[in-house]
Amino acid sequence: MAKNSTSSTTVPDTAWLGRGRHLGPEPEQDVRRNLIALKAAGVLDDFLDLDPVEAARSTVLHPRDDSADPGPLARRVFEARWRVADDVTVRAQLTTYDPEARRKEAEGVTWVLVAEAERAWDAYWPSPATMFWPDSDRVPWDHDTVPGVLLRATNQLPKDDDELRHRLRDCTRKSWYIHVVVHEAMTPDAKGQQPVSAFLPPSLRHRVVEHRGTPEQAQIADFAMKRELSVRMPRGGAVILPPAPQGPDYEAERFTVRSVFLDGSEPTELLDRIKEFAALPRPLQADAEQALTRLRHGWHLLTPDEELDHAQGMVTKYAEALDAMTTSRDLYREAAEAAQAALADATGGDGVPGTATPGSTKADGSSLGALTKAFGRFRGPNK
Known part of the structure; x- marks a missing residue:
């Protein structure tokens, strides 16, 4: 496990964090199949499939540490270990959770994924998400915890003003991801409808959520963002939404791109701004800090x-x-x-x-x- 000290306010540069929802009938089975296939292919060194109670009772590295308990709603705990850059070991832990109440069962199974490397994370390393989840559109693991938001697709902004402002608040306060809003100067063709996040490096690709505003939403989107987040939505451009709480390193003008061509070409300026934003210190939310602590203190898959x-x-x-x-x-x-x-x-x-x-x-x-x-x-x- 990496020896870097854990900050109480920012995410360590060795860590990769992800959280979402799986809307399919057998999320754990999807994970098992992917882990078995990747281990057989030599991508993974090894993996474990643990019952949550068993995982909490049999913690190896810190056997008396209560932080290893994933909680009463946990369904399953998976651990995987692989190597990147030849000799850098990555350890990752994915936990699936039941909905908090029966009325939320339609929202699917929540999952939390935390990975940590032995040195600072490189965006060009493989995405930890695809180590556990199949990188296939047929497996619906890529829903954000914010309702109606997907990771691997473009998300149209709500038409209603109140719904739009509510979406912006939830994405900046509750989501663990980087949120980018792109305004379509004109309705794009099939190539332009593809998410620009597909051009990002593998490990950064599944940390970015892309929202799209239609040509007629320019004013309403600009007004809502100015009111809720103090940022502006340029017509035909893009803006990276600030985190909550907003850090001193975020400048709205710095992370605003005036023009984005949605013709299937690589939007170099926007991609550079996203990479720059991703390198900034990120607020470490309380639930994310707990998940990182469980990875460090509740690890079982030893070499x-x-x-x-x-x-x-x-x-x-x-x-x-x-x-x-x-x-x-x-x-x-x-x-x-x-x-x-x-x-x-x-x-x-x-x-x-x-x-x-x-x-x-x-x-x-x-x-x-x-x-x-x-x-x-x-x-x-x-x-």
Whole structure:
């Protein structure tokens, strides 16, 4: 596991975070099939499929850490390990969750995916999402937790003003992704309707959600963004929405592109702005921080070297505990023998206290002192 310290406010540069919803009938089965196929192809080093209760009880690296518990709504915990850039190990954990209430069952199964590398994350590494989920349009894993928003497709902005403002608020406050709004100067053809995020590097592609405004939505979208987020929607251009809370490094003008040609060509300026935005410090939401903590403190899929280190560590701990018990036992036995000897001196050897005589006062006092000293060995926290 990466040794970088965890910031309480920003996402570590070693981490990749994702959260969404799977609307299909068998999300866990989709994950298993993909993991099995990638391991057989040599893409993954290994993977684990764990019951949540089993995962919480059998945490290896931090066996007494409650942060490893994925929670009562968890359905399944999957772990996978792979290598990038030849020797950089990536560890990832995906957890699926039941809806919070029966009325939300139609929203599908929520999933949380956290990956961490041994060094700063590179956008050109493979996407952790496609290590667990099939990169196929036939598997509906790519729904954001914000209703009606997809990761791998363009999302039309709502026509209603109130719905539009509500969508903008949810995307900036609740979603873990980077949200980009592109205005269509004119209705694009089939090539122009493809998401521009498809041109992004693999690991960044599944961190970006693209929204589209129709030609007639220029004014309403501009007004809603100015009111809700203090950014403007340029006609025929694009803007990257600020995070919530908005950091000091975000400048609306800096992340606004005046012109985007939706003709299937690569929108270089917009892609550069997205990459620049993705490199900024990102706020680490509380639930994301909990997921990252579970990855670090609840990891089970150890390498052979890690298993050996763990076994050696456990042997050392058991040896120390056994040594402490042996020392305590020896001290107890010595104190008991001393107490028995002192008691024998005080009772004359028959176990019955004798009558003190003037000549025996000193001896009795000495015996009583020895008895007191013997029992005094039991004082202290370790006796």
